[in-house]
Amino acid sequence: MASALKNLSTYDDSNIPSAEPFTFGIVVSEWNTHITHALYEGCFATLTNHGAKAENIRTVQVPGSFELPAAAKMLAASKRFDAIICLGCVIKGETRHDEYINQAVATGLTGLSIASGIPFIFGLLTANYEQQAKDRAGGRHGNKGVEAAVTAIRMAALRKELSQPSKSIGFQ
Ligand code: DLZ
Numbered sequence: 001m002a003s004a005l006k007n008l009s010t011y012d013d014s015n016i017p018s019a020e021p022f023t024f025g026i027v028v029s030e031w032n033t034h035i036t037h038a039l040y041e042g043c044f045a046t047l048t049n050h051g052a053k054a055e056n057i058r059t060v061q062v063p064g065s066f067e068l069p070a071a072a073k074m075l076a077a078s079k080r081f082d083a084i085i086c087l088g089c090v091i092k093g094e095t096r097h098d099e100y101i102n103q104a105v106a107t108g109l110t111g112l113s114i115a116s117g118i119p120f121i122f123g124l125l126t127a128n129y130e131q132q133a134k135d136r137a138g139g140r141h142g143n144k145g146v147e148a149a150v151t152a153i154r155m156a157a158l159r160k161e162l163s164q165p166s167k168s169i170g171f172q
Pocket of ligand 1: 029031032063064065066067088089090091092093097101
């Protein structure tokens, strides 16, 4: 998982909170590995570029995207993580497998987020064909792993902010 990053998705650096205080879990699917590892590289680099310590990032791999929610829940059970990022790539084929997997991951991660209060980030490419996935994993449409990392940082910071007593009374 160590090859060079390609295009990064464009985002405004100045709006991103520091990731330094946070601990992240990353779950990566092995199906379409050439795509998912590019997502992972973009994700990991973005977390550390924004201050996350490498030792505060735990990565696990799962066989396919369908397994992402289950592994994410296992990680969350440790209660060590401020956000858990799930990275996968499902490519449409002759059958409707993609619809079932994509829906299961979306529903699974939404349910986990709502039930636990921990952000579970949907970093799943739902591509119609391989080039669409490549375009979004370091290609002409950026890297959705980068965007997943930025979302994780922002949601971890929001969760922290909302867990603290409000500093003002009334409307702001
Ligand atoms: C079975 C399957 C198929 C056909 N395609 C993909 C895919 O494009 N991307 C992906 O991440 N996983 C795929 N899988 C595997 C399933 O996600 C899952 O690992 C198996 O159905 C076992 O539960």
